[in-house]
Amino acid sequence: MRAALHAEWTKLRTVSAPAWLVLAAAAATVALGALASRAVTCEPGCGLDATKISLTGLQLGQAVVAVLAVLAVGDEYRTGMIRTTLTAVPARSTLLAAKAAVVAGAVLAAGVVGVGGAMVAGRLILPGQGFAHLPATDGATLRAAVGSVLYLVLIALLSLGVATLVRDAATAVGAVLGLLYLLPILLMVVSDPDWQRRLRRLTPTEAGQAISHTVGVDTLPIGPWSGLGVLALWALAALLAGAALLHHRDA
Amino acid sequence: MTPYRSALPTGDDGFPALLRAELTKLRTVPGWVMAGAVAAALIVGFALLASGGGHSRGGPPPRDADGTPVVDRFTFVHRPLPADGAVTVRVASLTAPDGPEPWAKAGLVVKAGTSPGAAYAAVMVTGAHGVRMQHDFVDDVAGPASARWLRLARAGDVVTASASTDGATWSTVGTTRLAGPAEIGLFVTTPPHETFDQFLGGTSASGHPVLATAVFDGLAATGVPASGWETLAVGAGDDPRALVGAAAWSGDTVTVTGAGDIAPAVEDGPGLEQTLVGGFVALTVMVILGVLFVTTEYRRGMLRTSLVASPRRGRVLAAKSVVIAAVTFAGGLVATAVALLAGKGIMGDAVHPVSALTQLRMVVGTAALLAIAAVFGVAVGTILRRGAGAVAAVVVLTTLPYILSVSAVLPVVSAQWVLRVTPAAAFAVQQTVREYPQVNAAYTPAFGFFPLPPWGGFAVLCAWTAAALAVAAVLLRRRDA
Numbered sequence: 001m002r003a004a005l006h007a008e009w010t011k012l013r014t015v016s017a018p019a020w021l022v023l024a025a026a027a028a029t030v031a032l033g034a035l036a037s038r039a040v041t042c043e044p045g046c047g048l049d050a051t052k053i054s055l056t057g058l059q060l061g062q063a064v065v066a067v068l069a070v071l072a073v074g075d076e077y078r079t080g081m082i083r084t085t086l087t088a089v090p091a092r093s094t095l096l097a098a099k100a101a102v103v104a105g106a107v108l109a110a111g112v113v114g115v116g117g118a119m120v121a122g123r124l125i126l127p128g129q130g131f132a133h134l135p136a137t138d139g140a141t142l143r144a145a146v147g148s149v150l151y152l153v154l155i156a157l158l159s160l161g162v163a164t165l166v167r168d169a170a171t172a173v174g175a176v177l178g179l180l181y182l183l184p185i186l187l188m189v190v191s192d193p194d195w196q197r198r199l200r201r202l203t204p205t206e207a208g209q210a211i212s213h214t215v216g217v218d219t220l221p222i223g224p225w226s227g228l229g230v231l232a233l234w235a236l237a238a239l240l241a242g243a244a245l246l247h248h249r250d251a
Numbered sequence: 252m253t254p255y256r257s258a259l260p261t262g263d264d265g266f267p268a269l270l271r272a273e274l275t276k277l278r279t280v281p282g283w284v285m286a287g288a289v290a291a292a293l294i295v296g297f298a299l300l301a302s303g304g305g306h307s308r309g310g311p312p313p314r315d316a317d318g319t320p321v322v323d324r325f326t327f328v329h330r331p332l333p334a335d336g337a338v339t340v341r342v343a344s345l346t347a348p349d350g351p352e353p354w355a356k357a358g359l360v361v362k363a364g365t366s367p368g369a370a371y372a373a374v375m376v377t378g379a380h381g382v383r384m385q386h387d388f389v390d391d392v393a394g395p396a397s398a399r400w401l402r403l404a405r406a407g408d409v410v411t412a413s414a415s416t417d418g419a420t421w422s423t424v425g426t427t428r429l430a431g432p433a434e435i436g437l438f439v440t441t442p443p444h445e446t447f448d449q450f451l452g453g454t455s456a457s458g459h460p461v462l463a464t465a466v467f468d469g470l471a472a473t474g475v476p477a478s479g480w481e482t483l484a485v486g487a488g489d490d491p492r493a494l495v496g497a498a499a500w501s502g503d504t505v506t507v508t509g510a511g512d513i514a515p516a517v518e519d520g521p522g523l524e525q526t527l528v529g530g531f532v533a534l535t536v537m538v539i540l541g542v543l544f545v546t547t548e549y550r551r552g553m554l555r556t557s558l559v560a561s562p563r564r565g566r567v568l569a570a571k572s573v574v575i576a577a578v579t580f581a582g583g584l585v586a587t588a589v590a591l592l593a594g595k596g597i598m599g600d601a602v603h604p605v606s607a608l609t610q611l612r613m614v615v616g617t618a619a620l621l622a623i624a625a626v627f628g629v630a631v632g633t634i635l636r637r638g639a640g641a642v643a644a645v646v647v648l649t650t651l652p653y654i655l656s657v658s659a660v661l662p663v664v665s666a667q668w669v670l671r672v673t674p675a676a677a678f679a680v681q682q683t684v685r686e687y688p689q690v691n692a693a694y695t696p697a698f699g700f701f702p703l704p705p706w707g708g709f710a711v712l713c714a715w716t717a718a719a720l721a722v723a724a725v726l727l728r729r730r731d732a
Contacts, residue, residue, distance in 0.1 A: 039665035056661075059651060067643045074639055078550055170546060170638025174539035177646045181654055182531050188657070189301040189525045 004089045004098035012072065012102050021068040022110040025152070029061035029114030034121040042130040049215035050131050051144045054122025058148055058212060061114050062155045062205075066176045068110075069103050069159035074169025082251045092246045100160055100239060107156040111149035119145055140214040147211030147228055154208065154228070154235045155180070161238025164246055180205050197221045204234045269561055269570040276544075276553075277574055283540055287578070290536035291586035297529030298590030302597040313368035313486065318604050321388045323367035324486035324511025325356075326496030329436030332361060336474020337404035338435055341418060342376040343466040343504070347441060351378030354691055355441035356513065357465030358382075359403040361410055361433050367486040372427045373438065373513065374401045374412035376465075383689075384412040384425040388515050391689045394424035400469070403435065418469065435472075436480060439465045439496060439509030442691055460510055462494045468504045486511060517684060517692040522699050523605045523613070524681040526594025527587060530617050531650060537579050537621050538645045539638075541628025544575055546638040554732045564727045571629050572720065576622040583618030605683045612705060616680025620709065623716050624649060627674065630719035633727055648715070649674045656696040663695045667702040674715045676701070679708025 012018045036056035042048050076082035089095045119141075158179075163172040183203045190196040200206040200221040210220045210227030217224060262268065278284060315321050338359050345357045358375030372386040374394070381396030398414035402421060405411075408430035413421040445458030482498040496509035548554035561567050591614055595602065605613075624645070632641040652675035656666035670676050679701035686694050694700040701708055 036661065036665070040662050056655075059655065060647065063643050063647045063651070067639050070639050078637075168543075168638065170539055170542050170642045173639045173642040174535055174646065177643060177650075178532065178535045181646065181650045182535060184654060185531050185650070185657075186297065186528060189297075189528045191301075 008098045008102040025064035025110040026114035029057035030117035032060045033057035033118035037125040051214040055212040066159040069156040070163040070172045073163040111152040115148045157235040161242040164242030273570045273574040290533040293532045294529035294586040298526040298594040301525045302594035320516040322512040325438045325440030326509030329434040330475040332433045332435040338472045339402040341469040347463045353379035355463045357439045360438045361435040372410040382414045386427040392425040439507040440511045442512045537625040538628040541625035542632035542641040545632035572626045575625045579625045580622035583621040587614045587617045627716040630723040633723035666696045674712045676708035677712035680705045
């Protein structure tokens with residue numbers, strides 16, 4: 001496993017795309033969050049969720065993270081490298097686990113920088129927009145920040161699983177982004193409010209992003225940590241399905 | 252010795268042959284054909300899903316003669332008007348507890364009966380928009396701003412609305428036709444006080460109902476029976492919580508209170524665009540197809556064969572764009588037409604009625620949107636040469652702005668700005684509800700209102716695609732394949 005990890009780390013480190021994507025994910029998270037913070041104004045008692053506003057950039061950052069994770073598998077299939085890799089590491093589950101660990105590490109770095117930067121940007125910008133009390137270290141804010149980093153990591157693992165399933169980078173990115181962006185749109189037209197609430201609990205984005213709320217958490221369809229749990233189940237399911245197919249298919 | 256010459260005739264290297272080659276490449280990949288078919292099936296499937304189930308709460312709103320849903324609730328102090336006649340009055344004041352709403356209305360109306368939705372013509376003083384003549388719910392003509400004397404006269408079936416500042420010199424505001432027996436008299440109404448905002452997944456419409464008070468004097472009428480004026484709260488039966496106005500006489504002066512509105516209903520039940528929600532899924536599929544149409548050639552080295560067969564590279568890009576656009580448009584047209592008709596059939600009366608021309612625009616517009624988005628995919632695929640980045644770029648550019656704006660993540664001003672400059676502006680072709688300047692409503696993306704007109708929004712996507720194609724053509728020419 002150590003050797004497999006080392007090999008995956010070398011592969012990730014020695015091409016330029018992953019490094020750029022890590023940077024882009026962090027930059028996108030900070031930039032969109034800062035833009036959203038600039039866009040909003042708060043009159044006293046507006047009840048808006050300053051932390052959630054700062055973390056708006058997750059919506060864009062997750063797309064970059066998805067591309068990063070998909071390419072870790074997709075590029076191997078595109079170039080035929082996967083056959084060399086599987087010759088070197090014949091235990092396919094070990095390979096997938098090593099890939100998952102390395103990608104998770106890279107996204108963790110992107111997430112810490114991106115979410116941290118977005119929180120700092122929000123703390124700098126939002127007071128000028130009329131937000132009065134911005135506690136930096138209360139429980140809910142810390143939970144939102146840490147949870148949002150984990151959210152990005154789980155999105156990456158989900159994307160990795162999907163990429164292993166479909167073996168083509170373009171299709172995998174389309175499938176993941178469809179899951180992330182289209183489900184919320186499609187849910188908007190579910191006319192029965194009870195069903196809509198039930199389905200929103202099961203959607204990876206809607207459930208997973210519950211973690212970034214600090215105001216009105218009780219009114220969300222799902223609690224913050226259980227929401228992140230739903231996303232974790234999605235990621236686990238995708239990885240398991242990917243692992244199963246990786247075992248049973250020729251590369 | 253003569254060099255070898257193939258016995259086969261020389262192939263045609265014109266643009267039609269290139270188109271045929273690209274079409275062959277597209278239709279001979281079973282996975283792509285199946286993906287296209289699945290996309291079409293999803294458009295129809297989501298239409299059935301979206302149009303089933305819930306309907307608007309409460310009874311259906313009243314409709315006018317054209318079937319447009321309307322709000323028709325006001326206090327009416329009226330007498331019958333069998334044939335010709337005229338009423339003149341001065342609106343001494345129009346007030347409300349917190350100041351009159353901009354579109355509070357007090358004045359004269361002639362109406363074909365007292366049931367909500369019946370045809371009418373009215374001339375009125377408004378809270379902040381001067382004197383107006385309005386008729387048939389959607390027509391609105393501005394009159395002199397400072398006039399307080401109003402006259403509504405009917406001769407034959409022509410109704411003439413006039414206004415005056417002093418009761419002596421009159422100017423005509425507008426004319427319309429209203430035939431048959433009618434009721435004529437004073438009316439007062441005001442929309443509730445409402446402000447709208449949206450942010451972080453929530454839309455807020457904060458407001459409270461308002462009762463406007465108007466004081467009339469100098470009332471004079473001809474052509475109406477001599478019996479007294481009757482007071483009626485038109486349309487008040489709809490909502491038990493609604494404020495109901497009344498009239499009180501004191502000599503020549505009459506004080507009338509009223510609430511409601513006489514206007515087209517702007518938010519009413521599900522919009523027909525809900526039936527086209529599957530278009531988002533199809534968009535993602537077609538963008539992926541557009542990207543793969545190019546990047547697969549790079550991946551397999553097929554592009555080198557293509558460029559040997561057709562060395563003028565711009566033409567290859569053009570042929571690919573034309574082929575995928577034509578195929579997507581044709582398939583999208585069929586799928587969206589079926590989806591719209593099926594969804595309309597299921598929703599029945601619950602749906603906000605939409606004219607045939609608008610429905611045609613929705614179907615053609617959505618199909619064109621899919622086609623242009625696929626071409627956008629081809630262009631971005633050519634620029635990036637890798638599938639993953641290209642798909643992510645196009646999907647993020649088209650759907651993320653839509654989500655941020657329509658699911659009310661962004662505040663209204665930013666959301667409207669985003670829907671002006673990003674390719675997501677093209678979804679304006681699906682907009683069904685008109686915006687009326689004389690109705691204060693939530694004209695925000697979360698309620699289906701786009702800042703750009705339908706084809707204007709579509710042009711934004713076309714501009715992005717044209718720019719991407721131009722860059723792609725230059726890069727394709729410059730770079731090795």
